[in-house]
Structures are given as structure tokens and as C-alpha cells.
Amino acid sequence: MKNVILFQIFTVLLALINAWEIENVLVSSIKVKDFKQPEQIHISFGDVPTKMLVTWSTMNVTQNATCLYGIQTTNMIAKGYTRKFVDGGPQQHTQFIHRVTLINLKPGTRYVYSCGNGVLMSEQLTFVSMKDGSDWSPRIALFGDLGFVNPQSVPRLINETKKGMYDAIFHVGDFGYDLDAQNGHIGDEFLNLVQPIAGQVPYMTCPGNHESAYNFSNYKNRFTMPGDEDMDKMFYSFNIGPAHIISISTEYYFFWYYGIMQVPKQYEWLENDLKEAAKPENRAKRPWIITMGHRPMYCSNNDKDDCTHHESLIRVGVPYLHFFGLEKLFHQYGVDVMVWAHEHSYERLWPVYDRKVMNGSRDEPYTNPKAPVHFVTGSAGCQERHDPFKNQTIPEWSAVRSLDYGYSRMQIMNSSHLYWEQVSDDKDGAVIDKVMIIKDKHGPYQ
Structure with missing residues (x-):
């Protein structure tokens, strides 16, 4: 009798298994892609x-x-x-x-x-949705060089997004490593990875060198930015609180074979945008001018990247002729903060112009600085790991350096105060660097 009962139970289980298998065969035979989520x-x-x-x-x-x-x-x-x-x-x-x-x-x-x-x-x-006007304090997370492999900062950023810590995310170039890798499937996986962040907080971008394949086609097609909805320019600007944000393509300086006019076209647009932002009536409303671009003007890493050169292309422009250099232009219109990535590290600079430190004063270098303040934040985590620093000769303009994985936070407090800090994911979210930039007046530097 016991054996009969066991046999019946076995028969029922076998029938259930067969039904499950048939159901899954039927499901798998449907062309799921016709109804893709x-x-x-x-x-x-x-x-x-x-x-x-x-x-x-x-x-x-x-x-x-x-x-x-x-x-x-x-x-x-x-x-x-x-x-x-x-x-x-x-x-x-x-x-x-x-x-x-x-x-x-x-x-x-x-x-x-x-x-x-x-x-x-x-x-x-x-x-x-974005708050209206300029009388509020935007909170922004900033980073570059975030990959699908070794995306160390992502879990913490997802958690902080759920907590409502940010009004915007600035991804300063280099996505997925790369968006076109494995025939574009890495780009798909990367954007699904960051959807819990980018689907809930405005994800503002600029292109990096890792987006260059097929004339940046993956970047141009996958993102949509204000004023460049067709993504045919890869530069744009927008206002947020008391700040005017300018996003540029540093890659135009390095991929000339995609078009020799892309640098002068961007430069012309950039100067016109700065002229408009610098008008007294506009500067009074939004005094902070902040730029973001992938490749820095300055860095002290131990590699041969453009920012390690005495006359980097981004800083001084076309070699020898010095056409279309950005440092002089940004200095002329009183850009306050420049945000970069590319180097897989974090570096804060003293206020600097033409490789000379221009601190506000000896005791308060970031109070009324006499030149823009640069931040390099490219350590969010990717398969290429870190870019080590030169340890024997630290340039005088380099203030703080770190190889910890992490990202930056910026809060534009009001018209005179901007707070910046660097988060170390290696140290469980500890803040390893912070600075308050104070400016009683915004405008061209003397």
C-alpha cells in the first residue's frame, strides 16, 4: 500500500513537471522581442x-x-x-x-x-522636477569613467538616489567601457545598470574618449540633452539654481578625422554662451558658471595623457598656433569651477591659471580665488582600475589627490558659497576631501 501511494505521488509530480516543461517550451517559442519591455x-x-x-x-x-x-x-x-x-x-x-x-x-x-x-x-x-528660479541650493553627484565591469560606486549611488540626496547627476564622460563593446550589448547592460539612478534623477552627460567609436554614434543615439536633443553637437548648457552649467566635448580636440570644423564650431558656440551668461543681468541671477568636460587641462598622474603635458590641447589649443584654447577663454569670462574626469583618480587643484597658483589668500585660498578651481573626478570604478600619480614631483598647483574609488558631491549653497566634497567608496562612504569656495563677486579675473 505504501509503495502504491509513493507511486501515485511520483506520477503526480511527473505530470506537474511535464506540464511546467510544456508551458516553458510554449513561452520560449513566442517571439518575445515582438513585445519587448x-x-x-x-x-x-x-x-x-x-x-x-x-x-x-x-x-x-x-x-x-x-x-x-x-x-x-x-x-x-x-x-x-x-x-x-x-x-x-x-x-x-x-x-x-x-x-x-x-x-x-x-x-x-x-x-x-x-x-x-x-x-x-x-x-x-x-x-x-527642477525647482524654478535661482534662489535654491542644488545638490549634485559628479563622476566620470564608470564602467559596467567594476562599477564600484553604483550601489552607494543607487542607495543615495533612493534617499533623495540629489537633484542631478553629472556623468563627465566614459560610459560602460564601452557603450559599443560587444557589438553594443555592453552599452545596453550599462544603461540598465544605472537605470535606478538615471531613471529617477536627471542624468546630465558629456562625451569621453571611450565613446569615440563610429563617430560617437552610441553616445549620440543613447542620450538626449537640452538644447541638443538630436545630439548632433555634443555640447549644451542649462541653468540650475544659482548656476549656469556648460557641458562641452573635449574629444573634438583629439578626433579630427571626424571633422576639422568641430573645434571652431564648438568654440564659437562656447564663447557666445559665455558672453550671454556673463551679462550683468544674467550673472546677477546666476552668478556661478561651472563647466564640465572629460579631459582635464591639468593633472599630476603618471601617464602620458594630454593633461600631463606642459601645453595641453584643452588648455592652450592647437599646438604652436594656440588657437581655440579654453583656459584663456574661461578665465576671461570668469568661470568659477571646472569639472573634469578621464584620469581614474581624484584631484583637487588650488585656484590656477597658466600653471600659476592664484589663491585668494595664504590662509583662505578658496575665498575670492583669483582663478578658476579645477576638480578631476574620474574614480567611480571601471575595468581599467586606477591611474597612479607621480609621487616624486607633485606640482605646486595640486592640492589633494586620492586613488580611492568614489565620486564627488557639489552643493551650490547660494550666490556666494559652493560646497564640494569627495566620497570614498573604499572607505565605506567616508568624506575624504571637502572645500567651501566663497566668492563675494563673480566675473572676469584681474
């Missing part, structure tokens, strides 16, 4: 605080790009457009990238949203 969702600021740009991908063609959004429920709808993107690798990996602009947002308000084709929608995500 939206993925790689990320947001960025629009050109005004009442807008937010949403970008995502599907692996099979899905038209009718749609976002549902609202303050507590998704009772608003926005439509966008879809473009086919084919990676330049031998597999010709193809996906469809969708862009929608959310409009009529109430500044400084939390929204819920999902995106898709109107039928198959993504999970519901949230974001806070």
Missing part, C-alpha cells in the same frame, strides 16, 4: 524647469512612443518619437530608441511616470 530608461532636464526629457530603448520596433505621468497617478500623457539605431559593430546590433518630452510640470514637484507604446509600459518610476 522598455529598458535603459533615463531622464534629463529640458530647456525649462517645466520639462523633462525621457529616453529609453526596445529591442524590436515599437512605435507610438508614450509616457504616462502625473503627480500621484499617471493621469497625463506625452507622445514622442522613435529612431532605429544600428551599432557599427559586425553584428549590426539593432534597437529602437524612444524620446518623449514631459511638459507642463510643476517645478520642484515629485512625479510618477512610465513609458512604452501605450499598451506595454515600463515599471513606474519617479522623479522630482
